[in-house]
Amino acid sequence: MQLEKHIIDEANHKQQAAHQRRFDFVAADINSLDAIIQKISDFNIAIPSWALGTGGTRFGRFSGGGEPRSLEEKIEDVGLIHALNKSSNSISLHIPWDIPENASSIKALAAQHGLRFDAVNSNTFQDQPSQQYSYKYGSLHHVDKVVRKQAVEHNIDVINYGIELESKALSVWLSDGSNFPGQLNMRGAFERTLESLHEIYDALPADWKVWIEYKPYEPNFYSTTIGDWGQSYLLASKLGKKAQTLVDLGHHLQGANIEQIVSLLLMEGKLAGFHFNDSKYGDDDLTVGSINPYQLFLIFNELVEGMDARGLNHATGIGWMIDASHNIKDPIEDLLQSVEAIKIAYAQALLIDQPALVQAQQNNDVVLAQEILQQAYRTDVRPLLAEARLRSGGALQPLDVYRQQTVRKQLINERGALAVSTGL
Numbered sequence: 523m524q525l526e527k528h529i530i531d532e533a534n535h536k537q538q539a540a541h542q543r544r545f546d547f548v549a550a551d552i553n554s555l556d557a558i559i560q561k562i563s564d565f566n567i568a569i570p571s572w573a574l575g576t577g578g579t580r581f582g583r584f585s586g587g588g589e590p591r592s593l594e595e596k597i598e599d600v601g602l603i604h605a606l607n608k609s610s611n612s613i614s615l616h617i618p619w620d621i622p623e624n625a626s627s628i629k630a631l632a633a634q635h636g637l638r639f640d641a642v643n644s645n646t647f648q649d650q651p652s653q654q655y656s657y658k659y660g661s662l663h664h665v666d667k668v669v670r671k672q673a674v675e676h677n678i679d680v681i682n683y684g685i686e687l688e689s690k691a692l693s694v695w696l697s698d699g700s701n702f703p704g705q706l707n708m709r710g711a712f713e714r715t716l717e718s719l720h721e722i723y724d725a726l727p728a729d730w731k732v733w734i735e736y737k738p739y740e741p742n743f744y745s746t747t748i749g750d751w752g753q754s755y756l757l758a759s760k761l762g763k764k765a766q767t768l769v770d771l772g773h774h775l776q777g778a779n780i781e782q783i784v785s786l787l788l789m790e791g792k793l794a795g796f797h798f799n800d801s802k803y804g805d806d807d808l809t810v811g812s813i814n815p816y817q818l819f820l821i822f823n824e825l826v827e828g829m830d831a832r833g834l835n836h837a838t839g840i841g842w843m844i845d846a847s848h849n850i851k852d853p854i855e856d857l858l859q860s861v862e863a864i865k866i867a868y869a870q871a872l873l874i875d876q877p878a879l880v881q882a883q884q885n886n887d888v889v890l891a892q893e894i895l896q897q898a899y900r901t902d903v904r905p906l907l908a909e910a911r912l913r914s915g916g917a918l919q920p921l922d923v924y925r926q927q928t929v930r931k932q933l934i935n936e937r938g939a940l941a942v943s944t945g946l
């Protein structure tokens with residue numbers, strides 16, 4: 523299904539007076555208001571194809587009903603999100619869960635919804651029925667060359683699918699690691715991973731990047747071969763300019779200072795981009811901003827400051843993507859909330875008085891530095907986001923419209939209560 527523009531316009535009309543009151547209140551104190559609203563409008567976050575279904579856990583999976591049954595229906599769902607929030611203009615595919623059988627018709631369908639294709643993601647953490655060798659003991663780091671070769675070839679296949687869709691990046695996350703001490707020679711595993719990644723790197727088109735994701739544990743519980751940003755950075759540095767480190771917010775041990783990691787990767791030109799989610803304990807894949815919105819704001823402070831220092835365009839300088847797939851919410855509602863939370867943190871970071879912060883840091887005025895950050899963080903920027911959506915043709919209140927239009931009920935009628943999306 524598609525949401526007609528007049529439905530969004532009618533909903534906006536009803537909310538216009540209340541919006542204007544809230545907007546005028548916050549706008550009165552903001553310098554270069556239109557430039558900030560334009561930046562908020564330009565900032566889009568890619569939706570992963572695996573987030574349109576209800577995620578499961580190792581204990582079970584509870585479908586929410588009306589889940590997309592095909593890549594085409596996943597594109598339709600992202601189209602719904604984008605029609606409402608005008609902030610999700612691309613989709614990130616996971617191969618082999620979402621193989622585009624006919625690239626030109628898939629591209630045409632995406633274009634109808636105003637969408638393009640973000641990074642393509644390979645998968646060597648599961649065995650597929652068609653493959654010859656198992657990844658039980660790893661893929662790119664495997665001790666057996668034939669397994670590594672199979673995994674390298676899969677990644678090259680993914681690049682080729684991506685070329686047809688006009689993607690510009692391959693995103694690699696490896697589950698390779700060990701469950702028990704002694705299982706693996708860690709240096710050997712790293713060296714084999716580097717060698718495999720070199721072969722993949724050599725297959726990248728000139729204008730492509732490879733994004734190397736890290737994760738400290740799970741599914742392996744003793745060591746992960748690309749376990750932290752240092753290991754990813756080391757690989758990316760050895761590979762060359764087209765390789766960068768991807769930061770997934772859920773892939774850190776508790777208490778890790780992610781904003782510092784981001785700051786230094788940006789400094790080195792090695793920050794590929796983000797996988798957004800939130801977590802309380804581990805890689806929980808919770809809705810962005812649901813647990814620790816202040817941390818997200820602090821990360822965006824480093825991003826905005828660091829991107830400005832390098833002259834990067836905020837919207838396109840690095841990759842922005844959600845990587846979450848929670849198990850009880852309506853996935854579309856979850857994604858609307860996540861995009862909103864990301865853009866709130868971004869907008870708040872844009873409001874930080876950077877010259878004053880620099881001065882406070884120079885003076886070692888710790889109290890004032892904190893006040894400057896929290897002045898921005900405690901500003902309710904939601905009316906700015908709503909205004910940016912309004913100006914872009916989206917909904918003032920996307921979630922309200924989604925619910926008023928009973929979209930999920932219609933999707934269930936169309937696809938069935940038992941429709942199950944491919945993926946996790």
Ligand SMILES: [Mn+2]
Pocket residue numbers: 695735770797845
């Ligand atoms: Mn991720």
